[in-house]
Amino acid sequence: MTKTGQDHLDSLRDGRSVYLDGQLVGDVVDHPAYRNAIRSTAALYDFQAAPENQELMTFESPTGARVNRCWQMPESYEELVQRRLALEAWAEQTNGFLGRSPDHVASSLCGMMMRLDLFQAHGEKRAEALRDYFEYVRDNDRFVTYVVVSPQADRSKGVAEQADEFLAAGICDEDSQGITVKGAKMLGTSCIMANEVLLGTIQPLQPGEEKYAFSASIPLGAKGVKLLSRKSYEAAAVSEFDNPLSYRYDENDAIVYFDEVKVPWERVFVHRDPAMCRAQYHETPAHVFHNYQAQVRLMVKLRFLVGMARKIAETTNVLIYPQVVESLGSLAGQAGLIEGMVHGMEAKGTYVGKYYVPDRHLMYASQVQAQQMYPEVIQAIRQLTGGGVIMLPSGAADFTSSETAGYIEKTQQSPVVNSKDRVKLFKLAWDAIGSEFGSRHTQYEMFYAGAQFAVRNHSYRTYDWEKATGLVDRFMDSYDLPE
Ligand SMILES: Cc1cc2nc3c(=O)[nH]c(=O)nc-3n(C[C@H](O)[C@H](O)[C@H](O)COP(=O)(O)OP(=O)(O)OC[C@H]3O[C@@H](n4cnc5c(N)ncnc54)[C@H](O)[C@@H]3O)c2cc1C
Missing domain, CATH: 1.20.140.10 (Butyryl-CoA Dehydrogenase, subunit A, domain 3)
Known part of the structure; x- marks a missing residue:
């Protein structure tokens, strides 16, 4: 079944920890700082669910459900164009003002899946985790966003040389169940209104920086995930007439702090490998x-x-x-x-x-x-x-x-x-x-x-x-x- 806006709104009531103006925000869905942007995203799902848009916006996934074309891995020029028409139609719903709409990171995951062999060479279990995760997010049309950049601090130094070893998110522990992640990443755009965050590092890492060289996916409601929201322009918008774009499309950006977050092995795709950390983005599409x-x-x-x-x-x-x-x-x-x-x-x-x-x-x-x-x-x-x-x-x-x-x-x-x-x-x-x-x-x-x-x-x-x-x-x- 194609996901609807209401399905998306319901999925965000997951106990996530969002902080704004010194306070823990309870339910983001109806909060004045986020509610309209969240509804703009929900409207994207309603658009795809409308019967007249089914062919334009969705395709039958290999497991049978109709899901958004952003999960489609094109096998020809024609399929790539068909997929783009769906991306374009979605962008038109927000006039391009939602930078991190759900089709962005979905595209990234499609690209990774196209070179699953690279993940297999890195580790059979990690490849299996990526494949299972991809099928899960595709068939449930989960909104995934990402954080792949470490906080600025001292840019003349690498992540391992910063004053705080866990300024940037790194693996602080691991056991038979999975890894534990501690530290921050900068600017999780749309984290407030997405379902999951793909955590990784796109900046080049060196040998010796293995604890930062991983990628994993984490539900945004998971214990220990703290979303430190920037100022809400939506809350500051006087009215829709006065600030029509801030009012509807303030997708928000947050520092994401991982306060010893446990991630099961089934959601770890790259593990302690600086070369693979880079390869997952650049040697795949x-x-x-x-x-x-x-x-x-x-x-x-x-x-x-x-x-x-x-x-x-x-x-x-x-x-x-x-x-x-x-x-x-x-x-x-x-x-x-x-x-x-x-x-x-x-x-x-x-x-x-x-x-x-x-x-x-x-x-x-x-x-x-x-x-x-x-x-x-x-x-x-x-x-x-x-x-x-x-x-x-x-x-x-x-x-x-x-x-x-x-x-x-x-x-x-x-x-x-x-x-x-x-x-x-x-x-x-x-x-x-x-x-x-x-x-x-x-x-x-x-x-x-x-x-x-x-x-x-x-x-x-x-x-x-x-x-x-x-x-x-x-x-x-x-x-x-x-x-
Ligand atoms: C609105 C917004 C939303 C974002 N959303 C996301 C998101 O959702 N997920 C995510 O992971 N990231 C996100 N980002 C972060 C984005 O990826 C980074 O801003 C980007 O990678 C640049 O890093 P930086 O901002 O730390 O700038 P820096 O790397 O610190 O660079 C700033 C400036 O310093 C100078 N400089 C720094 N290093 C060098 C160097 N080696 N050589 C020469 N000059 C240098 C340059 O003048 C450069 O322009 C977002 C950023 C913005 C502004």
Whole structure:
């Protein structure tokens, strides 16, 4: 049976420990800091469960249940595209503003499963654990998120050299039942509203750092898992009219502290092996597959932002100026670039065993562009909005107050829309580009996949240099010093 929104809401009442403003939050589902974002996620499941969306959004899993296509491991170009249409349709439900929607880490797990042989070489039991876990999360449509980065502290030192041995999550004990994990990971986006967290380390580890070199999955309601929530922008949103994006899509990011959490061997996929810790992401299609999902989502988000920019230009009637047309043309070009990259990754895809996956280098090339481009897109929209995003009524209540309503009518004018619609658009724009929520989105797009130097290194590592330098060599071989 396809999971519904209500199924998801029920699944979050699992006794998880979320801390906000110095207090333990009880039920996250109805808490004012999280309830709308949680319902936006639940709406994704309702969308997939709607009879008219079943074919678009779901496929029959090998064990018979219909589940989301994010769990599908494509075996051809056509299946990859079919799967992308589901990712795209989901991204459209939130206009790309839920960075860590359930299809992100599901894609990562699909990528790992495509190279189960690598896990088998690491250990038959670990491979068995991954396979069983994958079938469990797929067939129960569990929302899995991940934490794979250690807290900043001293970045000039490795995890083992930090002042506190268990600053970064590490194995502090193990026995016949499993491992015990202690320490933190930074920024579990969506942890508040997911079911499980995949804990690992993506930053390179060295021999000697074995206790940090593992990966495991943990239910977010497990004993000892502490979610230290950042400030809730949803709670701070005055009203949906005033902060429509913060109000609905504040997926939250939390430091996750593992306070001696016991993890059974059945949920441990990599164990004390720095090389395998890296290989699980980069020698399987996992890293490429989840970041491909992120590019599909970004493609939708840019479409939304560019559409918003055009509506702003129409509202203030500046489309008559060639410079404004040029600016919108440039924005459209940036949105088109990412769309082209998504299609390119698919067309230039390759087989990994029987699975068809997007082209690795084009995916990293797209990420290099995206990290740089997103703040530029925001900057260009800021240029278009001018002071319009600031010369706004303080809140929706100003519309119903007899003291202020008339002045709104007088001051919020546009040749094409009424004052309410003008205010509505500019409030949306500010939430996308300038509010605390909007600003966090810029930081997210710049960093979620790693700092710029890391992403550029991936691009360097995966480019076909032989082909590129070969061209130069061939040309240079065609002439020499005059005889
Ligand atoms: C909004 C948001 C959500 C996130 N969600 C998640 C999540 O769900 N799960 C998860 O695991 N992670 C998440 N992250 C964390 C993300 O993966 C990290 O931010 C990213 O890997 C970069 O690490 P860092 O932030 O510690 O930056 P750092 O690695 O500390 O880098 C910061 C800056 O320091 C400099 N620098 C640091 N090291 C070097 C070096 N070796 N060489 C040159 N310059 C260097 C660079 O200028 C770099 O830009 C999220 C981040 C953000 C901002």
